[in-house]
Amino acid sequence: MMAGKKKCSKASAENRGGNRVLYVITGGSGSGKSEYAEDLAVSMGKLPRIYLATMQIWDDEGKKRVLRHKKQRAQKGFETVERFTELEEYHFQSAADGRDRAGVILLECMSNLAANEFYRQEEGAFERIAAAIKCLQKQCCDLIIVTNEIFSDGVSYDPESERYIRLLGRINRMLGRNADFLTEVVCGIPVVIKERREMA
Amino acid sequence: MIFVIGGREQGKTGIAVSLYKERKDFPENMMSCELAEREPDVADGRTDSPEAALRAEIVLHLESLIRTLMEKGESPEDFAGKLIRENPNAVVTADEIGYGIVPADAFEREYREREGRICQQIAGFSREVYRVVCGVLVRIK
Secondary structure, rough: OOOOOOOOOOHHHHHHOOOEEEEEOOOOOOOOOHHHHHHHHHHHHHOOOEEEOOOOOOHHHHHHHHHHHHHHHHOOOOEEEEEOOOHOOOOOOOOOOOOEEEEEEEEEHHHHHHHHHHHHOOOHHHHHHHHHHHHHHHHHEEEEEEOOOOOOOOOOOHHHHHHHHHHHHHHHHHHHHOOEEEEEEOEEEEEEEEEOOOOO | EEEEEEEOOOOHHHHHHHHHOOOOOOOOOOOHHHHHOOOOOOOEEEOOOHHHHHHOEEHHHOHHHHHHHHHHHOHHHHHHHHHHHOOOEEEEEEEOOEEEEEOOOHHHHHHHHHHHHHHHHHHHOEEEEEEOOEEEEEOOO
């Protein structure tokens, strides 16, 4: 089942005052949210289909993870773009055909982007990321953002990590407010948290 | 009782205040307009005492109250029973804390275990239970 799947037709875009559709996918690590988000992007059938990877690779564990994810989407028709910071200044251009508007952009994932911006320059990180989301929305029909649930382990961390957790929490609340569809993936099962009511 | 659970930084506090103001089962002798007009009496488990929580209209951070009581060697289960008996109309929030690695430290393990069981008790008693994800409310009971 593809909960939250929706066609981005011209008519529906007009109904929403020209706004694009924002899908937010959350879940714990290993919940299956990445696979779910990729399948969702494929099911929309819109091209170009952009995979916006935000994870910086530092070690073998990271390399392995990237390799696994690349294999998973190898056959799914994604153009991969790697961009770790300053997404608010990102201008999409398809490497395949030069188009400057994407059918769907899948951002994977917000917890990495937030960490990159936080450790690059903590001040203004939230505002830059909010601007980045707006910037991406203008350049595609459907935007899918994968984020992460890191808020329920009951652990008190060092002050810097605590501030990072607060930043991601604030970003997630902003995503939840603005999302047309918010889905939490649990054991590979999509649980709909919020679903935009269709207009008659 | 209304119970709101979810991870930290999810927006539970704001939601608890809204739920308190919008509630239908307001205490006897109190009109709904009266609730909407004034700020509710809030006890925050991180800074306020368990006694304050027994009187407050909104109790935040139940998990902190449980931890504080455990650190003092007192029974958080007795406190939860009292909260239910003496403050049955409260809106209560608690952080979910059981989704991490089981801690090596015995106290931390026991804290998660007892907090989880007390949350079950509070949820069992509550008429409405909500879970908050990315600031969005989902009614689960």
